[in-house]
Amino acid sequence: SVAIDSDATLPAEPPAVCVTLDKPLNAPPTVAISSPTDGATYDYGSSVPATFTCTDDDLVSCVGTDENGNVVKAGDPVDTTVPGSHSLTVKGTDSAGQTASKTVTYAVGQKPNVPPTVAIAAPTDGGKYFVGQKVPAAYTCADSDGTVVSCTGPVTVGSNIDTSTPGTKTFKVTATDNSGASTSKTVSYTVVTVSGICRGTPISLLGITLGGSNGAGTPCATDTGKVLSANVIITPAIPLLGVKANSVSTGVLTSSTTAGAGSAAAQASVASVKISLLGQTIDVTGLASSAGSTLSSCSAPATLTGTSTIAALTINNKPIANLDQPLEVPLIIGSLGLNERSVVGNTITESGLHLNVLGLVDLALGQSVAGATC
Numbered sequence: 607s608v609a610i611d612s613d614a615t616l617p618a619e620p621p622a623v624c625v626t627l628d629k630p631l632n633a634p635p636t637v638a639i640s641s642p643t644d645g646a647t648y649d650y651g652s653s654v655p656a657t658f659t660c661t662d663d664d665l666v667s668c669v670g671t672d673e674n675g676n677v678v679k680a681g682d683p684v685d686t687t688v689p690g691s692h693s694l695t696v697k698g699t700d701s702a703g704q705t706a707s708k709t710v711t712y713a714v715g716q717k718p719n720v721p722p723t724v725a726i727a728a729p730t731d732g733g734k735y736f737v738g739q740k741v742p743a744a745y746t747c748a749d750s751d752g753t754v755v756s757c758t759g760p761v762t763v764g765s766n767i768d769t770s771t772p773g774t775k776t777f778k779v780t781a782t783d784n785s786g787a788s789t790s791k792t793v794s795y796t797v798v799t800v801s802g803i804c805r806g807t808p809i810s811l812l813g814i815t816l817g818g819s820n821g822a823g824t825p826c827a828t829d830t831g832k833v834l835s836a837n838v839i840i841t842p843a844i845p846l847l848g849v850k851a852n853s854v855s856t857g858v859l860t861s862s863t864t865a866g867a868g869s870a871a872a873q874a875s876v877a878s879v880k881i882s883l884l885g886q887t888i889d890v891t892g893l894a895s896s897a898g899s900t901l902s903s904c905s906a907p908a909t910l911t912g913t914s915t916i917a918a919l920t921i922n923n924k925p926i927a928n929l930d931q932p933l934e935v936p937l938i939i940g941s942l943g944l945n946e947r948s949v950v951g952n953t954i955t956e957s958g959l960h961l962n963v964l965g966l967v968d969l970a971l972g973q974s975v976a977g978a979t980c
Contacts, residue, residue, distance in 0.1 A: 618762070638659050641656065648714055651717070656678045666699045678694060694712075720749070721749075723750075727746075731795070735767075736867070737771065737798070772928075776796055781902060801827055803825075817859030853880060856879045869900040871896070872974040876893040879971060893972045897911070901979075904952065913956065917929075942960070
């Protein structure tokens with residue numbers, strides 16, 4: 607027991623201290639990453655957005671960085687262009703300097719192999735070529751992410767494609783890369799027979815052809831013709847001026863035609879000819895003509911060549927000059943044309959001499975016709 611003096615004075619109590627806190631003690635930010643997923647593996651080149659948040663009442667910053675320290679913003683895609691391991695780290699900072707961070711790791715698969723490519727320049731797809739045309743094959747193979755180990759077609763580059771027979775044909779090229787991937791490309795083309803004309807006619811008179819070759823003209827065919835000499839008696843439909851004897855006498859007549867790969871050619875020659883007609887006498891020696899039509903392709907016009915020559919010409923024993931060019935000689939009985947040429951499309955006609963007598967007699971000497979068309 608304690609005795610207390612009633613007169614004693616007790617010490618005063620100390621004043622009370624009151625502390626008011628505006629908020630709880632500061633806590634670091636909270637960081638959450640929802641993409642990429644920790645431990646996930648993504649396909650090369652796939653789209654994976656960076657999805658993350660930082661939560662704090664006084665948040666100052668929320669920054670993401672990859673494994674190389676590069677800044678990654680929320681919503682931006684993370685890197686999936688490099689195979690292997692990657693990471694995303696997000697760091698949040700508040701106004702009191704408190705920080706928090708979180709890291710996820712993910713992997714990117716290997717880049718898939720890109721197959722090789724094939725390009726075919728010749729033959730062209732849907733192209734048309736003539737039988738026997740020489741068409742060098744042209745094609746290439748490429749690989750964007752490796753090397754081409756083989757690039758093969760029906761023939762090697764630079765060798766001629768198959769145009770030996772008519773019909774539709776295919777041309778296939780296959781490329782293989784160093785990863786074993788293959789790509790093939792096929793084009794189709796058509797081979798056609800050249801349809802054309804060729805005819806060699808040393809002499810044509812009143813529907814009579816002497817020494818001719820490939821008389822039908824079409825289709826062009828290789829042929830030869832020869833006549834050692836000929837004598838044709840002409841009886842006018844209407845006797846004129848009492849003239850009774852009309853004739854054409856010739857020396858050797860020769861001709862030939864040639865059907866080639868995309869070409870047609872003809873030639874005709876008359877060693878000599880004597881024309882006695884309605885009191886007129888025409889003598890010709892060394893008359894010859896040739897014509898040629900050659901295709902380079904079915905899409906281009908043919909190359910045409912032609913010549914006609916006359917060594918000597920006399921009319922009623924009078925020599926005629928300028929025999930190396932086209933010439934029109936008027937006659938009392940009609941007209942005489944020399945070195946005539948006619949071109950229609952891919953066909954050329956060369957005539958050494960053409961005599962028309964009052965519409966009654968039509969005589970052609972040394973005529974060559976050639977035309978080649980796909």
